[in-house]
Amino acid sequence: MNEPTELGRFGKFGGMFIPETLIPACQELEIAFKQAWSSTDFRKELDDLLHDYAGRPSPITRCDRLSEELGCQVILKREDLNHTGSHKINNVLGQALLAKRMGKTRLVAETGAGQHGVATATAAALFGMECVVYMGEVDIERQALNVFRMRLLGAEVRPAVSGSRTLKDAINEAMRDWVATVEDSHYCLGSVMGPHPYPWMVREFHRVIGAEAYSQCMDVLDRVPDVVTACVGGGSNAIGIFSGFVDTEAELVGVEPAGGAAIERGIPGVVHGSLSYILQDEWGQVLEAESISAGLDYPGIGPEHAHLADIGRARYEKVTDAEVIEAFQLLSRTEGIIPALEPAHALAWMSRDRESLSGKTVLLNLSGRGDKDAMQMMEVLG
């Protein structure tokens, strides 16, 4: 995958559309990240953490019963088995280590489903840093377990009470916090979005998913899979796994919730620091996304995904909440793996489009486990 241009552009998307107050911080972060990423000491320290603390490498699992049901060969990349239960830990350990290196003592984060918030709170506890997590009031209600986990880990969870009171508004609050605290705080952004260098840096921290999956597929299949698929909100887990296959023949398919399908229904615009596809009205007011999954409830998409869609290297499908609920049960029943609602989107697409996948080998990034969604699904399923 290519590096972005100097102002953080992937094609025409990306950029640094942030208050002047934050420009020096983003520039400082870019320099610090570049130095760290080319430093063998930093890389070793991070690799050790990923191995000894997060439990990497995560395995891949061949799913025989599910494959039989869908008529294609399904392989899961098991990011659900990482410490804290999702892929989010990869990025957070990288950023926290970098923040420490930069002399920052406080981490600020936004969270939707709570997985990134839990991961950030975890890293803050590990490094002895202060941690504040902004979370939409609506999400605080539907993800009560993760709120408890964050508090248990020593983080302060602050509700975002404006606008749609979901992930988008939590990002607004986190940015406002950072504008005021930029001297001692690092904004630990949780997806491949926001101003440069975040979309690039977060992708680099998640490359490990794709790199591992590539060599695991070569070991097991002796070739790359026909299709690589992942769910997309901002798109961090998808970029992570895509990065291992973008230079191969594999087809890349991102799956968005129907109520937040930024690639299909969005219009290029600027929000949260970068230019990308956004759900917005004719006056540029950002619209609310709607999804059963708090982690994908976002009206935009990371700028590199917008670029991959534009150049036709990846395609983006959308699935309904009802299809996701089916897929959530399907994987639980056939493989004994309860997925998070987010990656259940990718499975929902596979299940619906199974005819077109017939006989193919499909690698699905199982970005997180479903424990956090159990309460919500208990109500839905009765």
Added chain:
Amino acid sequence: MSRHEGIEAALTKKIQQGGKCLVPYITGGFSGYLETISAAADAGADAIEIGIPFSDPVMDGPTIQMANDVVLSKGITPERILNDIASLEIDVPLAIMTYYNVVYRYGLERFAAELKESAISGAILPDLPLLEAKPWMDTAAKSSIETILFAAPTTTDEQLPEICENSSGFVYAVGLLGVTGAREELASSAQVIARRCKEVTDKPVLVGVGIGTPKQAQEVAKVSDGCIVGSAIVQRLLDGGGAESVGEFVTELRTALDTI
């Protein structure tokens, strides 16, 4: 003073006469806002900043957010606000303050043309830093629209002269690390950023963010050429005070600035 002479010309004249500049901020589309703009002009504003509400105002604190939400929930569009302003009879220059997506969605050329048509002299776009501003500034300049840039407490000594040089209308010196909103005390950073700007530019330097009382206005204007007052005014609108209350408050600010 005239609405059409432009912001920089009007403020420069004021400064040359030994005066300090006062720029109140009023949320566009808020109930009674046109009367409020007139009242602020009558009370001695040198230019007026009119907010066009945006759904995700990351540089704004709770007061302006709340006023934004009130306007947006009524379905009032940027076009409606610009049309209202076009028909406003007033004799001080005006700037709009909004976020870049509103401009981008309009189309840069169309937005600049609309501003000109509405006799609005300047644009303040807090999420469009100098690094990203060139396409807009070039387009705006063709319609003689002034783009007011921000100088922040974190802006480096290397970046500061370039921001000041590219800014037109005035230099918006950010008084503190944080979003808009009134504060108990004037931040020490307010005078510091004003002084740093004054050292590198002859353009008017006005401090905004965290200036909410006549005393704070007076204090900061000892160093700066004036100030922008936003949330303290918008709070009066939210409290139901209307044009009259804002007029009285702007008079107090004016008096404070005139007695430095």
